[in-house]
Amino acid sequence: MKTFKPRVLVFIASPRKYGSAAQLAQIAVKGVLDAGGEVELIYLYDYVIKPCIGCVSDNVKYCKYPCIISDDDFNKLAEQVVKSNGLIFSTPVYWYSPAGVLKNLIDRFTSLENAIFHGSRSLLEGKVAGFIAVGADSGVLMTIAYLMSVMNSMGVIIPPWSMAYTHITNPLEDENALRDAYNVGYLLVETIKALKSYGVHIGYKPDVNIRELVELVKDYMSRVNVEKEQRFKLLENLLNK
């Protein structure tokens, strides 16, 4: 039986292949390989990714995959994303957030997530992501918190400790960053394997019984009504003092 080898894409959003983002990405790759995954490195600056033109704001149905912008490299990259199990984003911090080239990629990911409006699931749902940000100045956490919340709201799972960063120009002098970057890769693959072992796809349940939920809340509200009245009385008293 063929063993399952999680497939991980590593996006490097730096114009400098010799820079810190690329270096720490190499470490994450090692973590991926050690945990039994396979990797493809994508240097975003080798591709043309045009800005999103916001079709979804015109009509939620207008945005679909493949993206209608067809004269650049996005759809080619997106295809690899769809086939992958995990994504690692390694970016320099440009003004406290990801490099513009990565922002353009994320904006275009809308076409993958927006499958939810075409009778399907987000094409990113169930994938697993890790994040690396480097910058001599500040803003690494702002960058990572940003990427993490966006990915999660497209349906992506975040493993524990899924971040590595450094403020030091030469990342080789920052042992914590090396260790963290390794773990970004390692724990990503472990998490993919855990999800696989479960057998069941963990995906958004759209078919919840709204009426039941509304009743449930109304019932709850009737139980806390006394507290509400007491609080209003208390506030009124305090205000009129």
Added chain:
Amino acid sequence: MKTFKPRVLVFIASPRKYGSAAQLAQIAVKGVLDAGGEVELIYLYDYVIKPCIGCVSDNVKYCKYPCIISDDDFNKLAEQVVKSNGLIFSTPVYWYSPAGVLKNLIDRFTSLENAIFHGSRSLLEGKVAGFIAVGADSGVLMTIAYLMSVMNSMGVIIPPWSMAYTHITNPLEDENALRDAYNVGYLLVETIKALKSYGVHIGYKPDVNIRELVELVKDYMSRVNVEKEQRFKLLENLLNK
């Protein structure tokens, strides 16, 4: 054989038990129960949680669990956190971030995470978290992105779609919010079960071979050195034009 019932704590950081944060928390609870978990609701305003006094800045060893602040309710809550498998935080948005009472709780969580400096693992590692934020104005995403990145950097796993929010005063009028809140609970439990099924704890590997990683990067750097030289030459040319 007894079935594994994931244990989920739901922290409600609103002073209003009848408010939107509490209402959506009820929906998340339903999601937890439907997925086979069990729940404990904690209304943070019923407890006294003093501000963190930052011992860790004096000496990393000074901060440990239980927290040395012993004349409030933190350690009691922390004990429940340690025993739990999952955490849901439901907070009103106070100025684009969690209510101060939840911020104090998070600051005090340092004592749980800081176990890494006492020969142990973060006492939050491997737990799974979900987030609900409500506010008539803006800032729900800023609040969620904040909580998510903090939890993750304490070792917590984030399920897909692990967020629910609303800008509408009466959340019962916001079907998306109801659906999302249900999924926050449901997918949380599913993720806990997936991790359990894997059998192996997914935790930070501190024992990486730093020297090996440094060599690996040096080797990589030698391979991209040509690109570095070409780029510098190009930049110099452009600058001297």
Added chain:
Amino acid sequence: MKTFKPRVLVFIASPRKYGSAAQLAQIAVKGVLDAGGEVELIYLYDYVIKPCIGCVSDNVKYCKYPCIISDDDFNKLAEQVVKSNGLIFSTPVYWYSPAGVLKNLIDRFTSLENAIFHGSRSLLEGKVAGFIAVGADSGVLMTIAYLMSVMNSMGVIIPPWSMAYTHITNPLEDENALRDAYNVGYLLVETIKALKSYGVHIGYKPDVNIRELVELVKDYMSRVNVEKEQRFKLLENLLNK
């Protein structure tokens, strides 16, 4: 004639009076004094500031100044805020954001801002603010961006370069941080003096002619309607390809 001496409050949100936040605050004080201001230092950990109880969510009229929570130190501090011309916040970074004690203060500032719902102006309108954040780890910018956006949305003006931060444990080794902290104080006072010299209070104009604005936008829309139609046609063509 008595010279105008801008009055600046410096809030230190650290439990450690000997810590970096307090040290850089001293530098900012020097900047304030050199520019001709006067200063009062407030160590927040010397005061009790209870969590906001969110009256504004019950009824926008319920929240007013002085705050109805009267058994703590908030109103005393708020009174000084109202009398001040400028505010400097110096905080350690606790999990990528201000210390909980400062978060509680900010949440309670709602009572000052909410004067807009009592026929008045925000009691913070026209004041000027600066920000200092310190932390060995990351998150200083996330902390400052947070504080800055909140203050601004309460009506506060932000001078140029109104931030100082350091990742270095001993801030005296970080010359940039020293220089920046000095400028936080200096430029704060300069900005207060500039606003004073103008003579006119720069405050929110609530009495705009909404109907006129709506007409203006409708007129604009009629002019771009051709572009809208062209774009929709283009998108439809691309989608049907």
Added chain:
Amino acid sequence: MKTFKPRVLVFIASPRKYGSAAQLAQIAVKGVLDAGGEVELIYLYDYVIKPCIGCVSDNVKYCKYPCIISDDDFNKLAEQVVKSNGLIFSTPVYWYSPAGVLKNLIDRFTSLENAIFHGSRSLLEGKVAGFIAVGADSGVLMTIAYLMSVMNSMGVIIPPWSMAYTHITNPLEDENALRDAYNVGYLLVETIKALKSYGVHIGYKPDVNIRELVELVKDYMSRVNVEKEQRFKLLENLLNK
């Protein structure tokens, strides 16, 4: 004598000239004009702005104005920025942050700010900025907080209430947004005029006496040393309990 007419650039980062970002920008323009300013509208999607190639990370001297990327429209836009007194950014929210096209512009602004490393001042220092963000979903505040902190750290001044936003698809139905957008323009111009009236440029003072500042802090530290010792003793006692 010719009256001073503040010159304001309004950047619209939406591909939809008929969209909410463009509509609220029109309102802000009205505010600018009413306050006595003059305006130029720039639709960013009409220009090509390539991603920043991060020269500054190679060598701080490599990044200068005009930017070495000369085969796109950045330098033309930058020239107008340099000549302006104020900037308004109106952007749709794409995944909780500015549209990628605006991110690219900001990344390229590095060449203006980086003048500080070429014996000059940031070419943005002393300018005044306002922000508009629109999005049916969440993230408007995250977008504005981001833009505000970046602009400020390039030397830009932020007037009071310098933000407008809406979650409503048709902004004409959101009176608060209309009023706020008007004020973004109006208060921007008022602030520019206040700064002008002061006569003195409010700019970063690089020539601070570092040695004096260090002495000042050392003196402060000697005064709080008792507190430090008491605190350490207290913590040690608590820890050993």
